[in-house]
Amino acid sequence: MTTTTASPLPFAPFQQAALPGADLPWLADLRRAGRDRFAALGLPTPRNEAWKFTTLRPLEKLSFAPVPADAPAVPVDAIPAVAADSHRLVFVDGRFRPDLSRRQGLPAGVTLLSLGEALSTVPAQVEAMLGRTAAVDGHALLALNAAYLADGVLLHVAKGVTVDRPIELVFLAAGGSADAPLAWHPRLLLALEDNAEATLVEQHLGRDGAVYLSNVAAEVVAGPGARLHHYKLQEEGRDAFHLATLTTRLGRDATYDSFVLNLGARLARHEARSLLDGTGITCRVSGAYAIAGSQHSDITTLIDHAHPHCTSREVVKGVIGGQGRAVFQGKIIVRPDAQKTDGYQLNRALLLSDTAEIDSKPELEIYADDVKCSHGATAGELDDDQLFYLRARGLPLEQARALLVAAFLDEAVDEVVSEPVREHFRSRIHAVLERR
């Protein structure tokens, strides 16, 4: 259990009137419930088993300022695009920016709105989705997100519709300083009905020096036979906090293919919980990270096999330099009836400095006998033989090391199915490695 802090929320004052959908009673109730729950729970502490390796203590010291009313000017070309023809929603400091977004040519049956827009045009649809997949329960960050819920995304793809161009969600941080840190709590509601298909790319970007918290909550529902490719690049500023809670419910024969790349932030946690709520589902939850300095990257996943004949695959690899600390917690549950489950999990960490640290907890909880489940975890430094091989061919030590590190991460990104996304992720990795 988390400890209770009776102190007021360490975040910006609760401005009910300024928030979108302030006139909706059900939303006011949801926000109030979130606020009360968070006040009771407080931020999770390492005494909570799920937070054993990640402390949010630095967050407690910050007192967040409200996001300024006037939107900062951001040139459109400052926003990196994964694909030139993608549909794109852009948020700056947590606020939707129609001027930077583009949504031309969406197929019929696709709803792609900012949460603010959705609350004023299709409130019933928001009500039907909000908080339905991600139950707050004991989850303090979800409670916090509910309490301060302001903007976000609603994506709905009707039965059998394929969105052939990728949908990009860009969260850009422009403001926030050590004196006046900012916080935003985007909520993403993503639903694909039966046999629908879409590719979604989240980018969370910020500049070094900016102090802010991005507390994202995503609720994903993929109906029977739906196919969702969900990629995320987290390249927040090096002084930022990025906390994301992703809850996914998958229907029969659905395919969920996801990948997270953690490169930025001072402290980043990506928590993904997937419920395989039908037979014949394929679920891929993979990721990679490259951190240095005093960065902290936490990837925590739960794959819940509730029905027979499902396949899950998880490959998480990363490199840690400086005083960086990486955390991997991956749990696979196979429920009593989930026979013929095939679960695979691999976690590999490369430690590049004497002060780097990896904490890995791959966990299996299995209640069915006719299953094939395995996990592997390794940690260590670069392989001496490989280094020798390169050096014997005349490469200087530094270059040889850099080459091996890049190759290790390139391989990790192989898990990304979409080619343009894979190439974009690789170029971001190389840019980050070069800067170090």
Place this chain on the structure above:
Amino acid sequence: MAATEQTIDQVRELTEGKYKYGFFTDIESEMAPKGLSEDIVRFISAKKGEPDWLLDWRLRAYRHWLTMAEPDWGKLHYPPIDYQDAYYYAAPKVKEKPKSLDEVDPELLKTYEKLGIPLKEQAILAGVEGAGDMPAVAVDAVFDSVSVATTFKKKLEEKGIIFCSISEAIQTHPELVRQYLGTVVPYSDNYFATLNSAVFTDGSFVYIPKGVRCPMELSTYFRINAKNTGQFERTLIIADEGSYVSYLEGCTAPQRDENQLHAAVVELVALNDATIKYSTVQNWYPGDENGKGGIYNFVTKRAACRGKNSKVSWTQVETGSAITWKYPSCILQGDNSVGEFYSVAITNNMQQADTGTKMIHIGKNTRSTIVSKGISAGKAQNTYRGLVRILPKAEGARNYTQCDSLLIGDKCGAHTVPYIESKNRSARIEHEATTAKISEDQLFYCRQRGLAEEDAVSLIVNGFCKEVLKELPMEFAVEAQKLVAISLEGSVG
């Protein structure tokens, strides 16, 4: 025993399939009043004529225990334990302490005979002649709260080896006990270890002097007999520089409807170049198929590899107990020290086991190997929980972990909860875990060759466990293989 005879025996055991150690010896025993209090702690200490420092230590532990909460993080479910509803001291009544084996109560000797542990100083197991010039095992027999006999003491003394009950060691070698007791598992370590520190009644003490290779296997045989008692034994093994010892531990209890508590502490200390091999075959009464009765086994086992090049190897075959909560660990402090953990944990019917190890790498070039095989059948739950921690100074540390689980039937569970923490880049850690069931192909292959289904399962499971069973001393390996078969009795078909 001839091969055929052995087969017949094995088959009979299989077909009878009952817990064959479930008998009860009707022996008069002396008991402390029921319940737990400072007075009981004082009573136990007085009964053993202990020095003041030890009583103080016990009382400190008891007072600390009162402030602690029972751990609940294990994947174990059991009704709350009433610590006041048990006897903390039970000893077979004797007028005077027997001076030699001849004076030991014949009822007791018969009990051990029946358990297959004859307390006679002779070659014990047939078929091991030629295995060494002294084909024998020295045994310390612990019956409820006290040690009743220790064999081969004289022979061991010639080499300077001390092998006796810990109560005796407290009297005869207080300086050694005081120097090491509680240094590996401090009295405040955890709920059950603290309870043990307050009320431990007996256990074995081993000291192997510098440069001595212990000429025979040392063994302790624990037997819970009396009703409503808790057994709290404490074992302390010290291997001085350059010494070697192989130690075996066996345990059984009568078949009863109520649960009995067993909370032991084992501390091992290995100094420079010393090696300790510690093997356990744990066969406490597991309860019946409906989960009635059985031993609650909450054990703290830890080894300190203090010296350079020291080595500790834990091998355990866990087939008994209703609840097993046990994590034999190694603190690899000395440079180049080695820790090993080989485990087979079998749970059937309603048994629950949460077991594993901790390997704490502190010194340079420390190495550890973990091989864990969990087999779950019936409605049992079997969890491997392990920690590999590499501290910043553990340059060149190495760990290899393999956890395999086998599920038999669709009502049981197998879980793996490893923690891997590395703070040194030169350390290499590899962890692998798999879960599977006995394949139809394997079963078909065996059955086609005329093996009954149960024999086929036993054969396959023994193959699955082979990596671990081969680490056991030979005398134990045979026993363990049979035990594997018996434990899985009734799990198929």
